[in-house]
């Protein structure tokens with residue numbers, strides 16, 4: 001029942017693959033293992049779990065991150081449907097600063113993604129009624145939340161579908177200013 005961890009080009013972004021053990025009753029799979037994941041998540045301890053329900057294909061949420069003392073690791077898992085998950089590197093000292101990686105998370109593949117501090121996260125829904133489960137290593141404090149517009153030209157994210165739903169708040173997120181040098185962790 002070993003998890004498979006696939007490190008992505010952006011440092012700290014890891015896809016977790018959970019093999020399913022199936023039988024006539026259905027299946028069983030491990031979604032989290034502290035021993036296997038602690039090399040990828042410093043001071044591994046989760047503070048909050050969140051559930052994201054998304055009705056319409058084409059919906060975009062994000063790009064969000066938490067700042068300073070509330071910076072966090074997230075594990076994001078698609079528990080129903082399919083999403084195109086995007087992680088943007090905003091870390092000042094990173095070799096992949098302002099680059100992003102895209103991973104399709106889907107319930108059928110039984111995969112999840114580790115998102116490290118200093119990275120913005122967003123996703124687009126690829127199937128109606130897709131749902132995500134989040135584990136967070138820090139408490140959510142709105143005053144420490146940052147965001148970048150999902151269509152920031154500096155990031156050039158190619159969302160797979162036309163955007164059908166986006167919150168007013170996300171649609172008003174700022175684009176990165178020319179002087180943006182990145183986040184210090």
Ligand SMILES: Cc1cn([C@H]2C[C@H](O)[C@@H](COP(=O)(O)OP(=O)(O)O[C@H]3O[C@H](C)C(=O)[C@H](O)[C@H]3O)O2)c(=O)[nH]c1=O
Nearest residue numbers: 048050052061062063064074121122123134140167170
């Ligand atoms: C993130 C969060 C939000 N909230 C409250 C704040 C709002 O009143 C309400 C909905 O929040 P929001 O519209 O920010 O939800 P999303 O747009 O789905 O944001 C999430 O989606 C993007 C893609 C992420 O990666 C973040 O984890 C998270 O920000 O829940 C909480 O009470 N706790 C929380 O941890």
